[in-house]
Amino acid sequence: MTRLASALATIFISLAGLAAYLTPASGEPAGEAAPIFGITLPEGYRDWRLISVAHEEGKLNDLRAILGNDTAIDAFRADQRPFPDGTIIARLAWDYEKLAESEAAFGQAQSYVAVHPKNGVQFMVKDSQKYAATDGWGYAHFNDGKPADAKVHETCHACHQAAKSRDFVFNRYAP
């Protein structure tokens, strides 16, 4: 190996090592962390299992799904409160429209189905040490994969106080 080739090889290996250091083990970049709680978009959350479904009226006006990682699903099914560390709950939401094909089949407006993502994607992450100041919960809100600003995140735990008796989680498991 010439000295040039050897030097280039050394640089290449160093860059590869640096990239490996900066990138999570999965190979996917973690993306920008949300303010206050420092949560990045959890990888693969769209593949998580279903906790429940809901409909929001008022300004939110959406159809939504609550998904959970394995720790969350196990805790919901075992009715375990407080939720154990490692629990992550995801809230997805979509605008919706009347399904024309269903209206044709039933002869009346009947089905309203999810269409486009709406109102961002939200997460609750349980870490009783890290988030001790907010009763063990960290919160994150992303719009199109980008974290919302600090002001949005300041409101999360105050609002979830209303569900304090269920460890600050609004939704229940839908069997």
Add this chain to the structure above:
Amino acid sequence: MTRLASALATIFISLAGLAAYLTPASGEPAGEAAPIFGITLPEGYRDWRLISVAHEEGKLNDLRAILGNDTAIDAFRADQRPFPDGTIIARLAWDYEKLAESEAAFGQAQSYVAVHPKNGVQFMVKDSQKYAATDGWGYAHFNDGKPADAKVHETCHACHQAAKSRDFVFNRYAP
């Protein structure tokens, strides 16, 4: 071993063998097959991934989730039509109620959340050979784990004709 103990052991082993013969390999009984299409309740469907969410008005009046087995999810995400053999799509539904904790937090009626299962659980199963007479789809409807009668199953494919352009599937994938 006495003759009595030996005889009891033989009976026990025979019963265990019979139980193994009558029970699917998974250890879970398959349950009663739905009429016409002969579909049993798919094991573990509640753990399947989410396709979409919807709301039905009129007599059905529910919040619902559409889940899919791995073949279904892959096909939806790849926009593959017609769906490949092995696709199974599940429709779950629940009644719903106003969430008191959310109303307290927002100061107005805001969130409607799933509560109890309602309107049974339905499945579409793709098998282009077995269900050739109904464009490759078999249908099943279960109430509390028991299949509905033949009359219910006679209506399925006729109604799904309205979604013929999407291979008879009403719902679309919610990203």
